[in-house]
Amino acid sequence: MNIGEIARRAGVSRSTVSYALSGKRPVSDDTRRKIQHVIDELGYRPNASARALANGRTSTIGLVFPPAGPHYTGMQLDFIGSVVEAAAAHDHDVLLSPSGVDSDRSFQRLLGERRVDGAILMEIKLADDRVDHLAGLGFPAVTIGRTARPEGQWWVALDHTALAAACVHHLADLGHRRIAFVNRPERLLRSGYESAHRGLEGFTKAAAERGLTVRAYCCGDDAASGEACVERILRDDPATTALVTLNEAALGGLYRGLAHAGRHVPRDFSVTGVVAARWAETVTPPLTAADVPAARMGELAVDLLIERLTDPSAPARHHLLTPPISLRASTGPA
Amino acid sequence: MNIGEIARRAGVSRSTVSYALSGKRPVSDDTRRKIQHVIDELGYRPNASARALANGRTSTIGLVFPPAGPHYTGMQLDFIGSVVEAAAAHDHDVLLSPSGVDSDRSFQRLLGERRVDGAILMEIKLADDRVDHLAGLGFPAVTIGRTARPEGQWWVALDHTALAAACVHHLADLGHRRIAFVNRPERLLRSGYESAHRGLEGFTKAAAERGLTVRAYCCGDDAASGEACVERILRDDPATTALVTLNEAALGGLYRGLAHAGRHVPRDFSVTGVVAARWAETVTPPLTAADVPAARMGELAVDLLIERLTDPSAPARHHLLTPPISLRASTGPA
């Protein structure tokens, strides 16, 4: 069944049906009713491909979320969920692409074949070839995270530098002098992963300001790595009394490592970092942390993209978020 | 730039370019080379909408994943990730739909507007109107999970009945006589959510066989609810020595509740259940559990769907999985 069939049954032309549907031209009440009646009766819905071909818009946005490693993190799940829901609120669908670099087939399909009107990119690197590629094309994109030079781009990001620094100050205020930093895996840091870099930078700078003794570690995105990382930390400097982490997936392992080493949190050892609230609350004691507002960020990203799609000449906008540290129970006096 | 442009520059007809691309008709090596050269030079990619309109296939599959509540669970993330990757391996894209019922706008768009060739449904209920709707339409779909009467349908599912029973037998073998069952939220159980029902059923039957004293609880999908649930369990029957859970998101809270009550796992209390391996390993001590092979299931679902799309007359197939219990460290003698 197609628009011609509807037109025939309603005794009008195809264009009239089209206009009745889009409202882009006045249609008499009588005609509209007749058409609507036929449509309801037959359960007609216009074919998306035909529509996209004719008017050049797919009403679909691409969500590019490369695997950060063997698995995905909980934060990514929150982003995906919120993006999909926010897009649905704007009557847009979301096409997923697991592309990590701009040469990925899936990435090429998305753009080259015009499957989407715009894209949201996750897992941004300071130097990101996907972002450069899209910017070069003038393709509407919004990133969750920002590159080294985000000027003139559309993005929503966390101020990882400030967040990591806030964690350091929180611990320093409590009297901690020897602190470790547990970063994401080395592979990510080396490939220029934004949060890993800016987080480390903020940590290092703040620690220097406060005159603290610090060590930074990379840690795999899983519990076993977290446990191993704590062992290393305590071996390298048994006098360490606190750690700051960005590594949500390793959190459970970090706690386990501390327990095995006989360090009670928060009595003997404080733990804090940048983690989504729902994960911070699954550990015991609950983690004092800067809560990543993942759901809100996904929503903001969609809103920005829709704005950009609606008005292609709109000037670039962005949101830099700095959520406060939520005091829970994992930090205490040194 | 379009196929006509390529044809013109290569000095051939549009159909020849089309056939050179699809390989559905022999093209002389010489012609093919000329065409390929122009394509490479211009970076041409055929427009997906036009192609879909002409041949009736979108090369896109829909993934319907309703939020199980305010948030998504980690298992869902694993499903999504593996589905997207498996689909990419078949050169298919994945369109996400957050629909819980067949009247959702997003669900209607997916099907009615023919945005996808087929669909994979998650979060199945024993009586699922989305599944019935699709079956009625003869629309190619594969479910992750199975309805009350899955005969003649395409699906991949866990044998929750057997899995919950295995947990009970494991505990009974260790000498536990008073066991609690921690299910998903009541809302899900009441709406006929498959795993909640079949899991409860398997638990109940096995407990009866072994003559155990049991109580079943519903529990919200978050740590706070898990903690509260344990309190209730120990209040209702302080002699309880073990629990079985399907609730991955509450796991951390369950552990915390036990710790607060002064019960040491596994010395004073055993915990087991059905949980994806990576979550089972984040708690301390690591959870002895039937590991949900989420990644494998997503892959199987895509393979089934592609098979069904390739050969519409293929007879319905399915995979019922019963992963073994992985012995970790959360269970011990009563």
Added chain:
DNA sequence: TTGAAAGCGCTACCAT
């Protein structure tokens, strides 16, 4: 207020 018809870019049938 409505209709006719020319595309949108590609596929596949019918020719040659």
Added chain:
DNA sequence: ATGGTAGCGCTTTCAA
């Protein structure tokens, strides 16, 4: 081995 062309189902301009 290749070309011509009629659709696929919709939108939108041009006319009335």
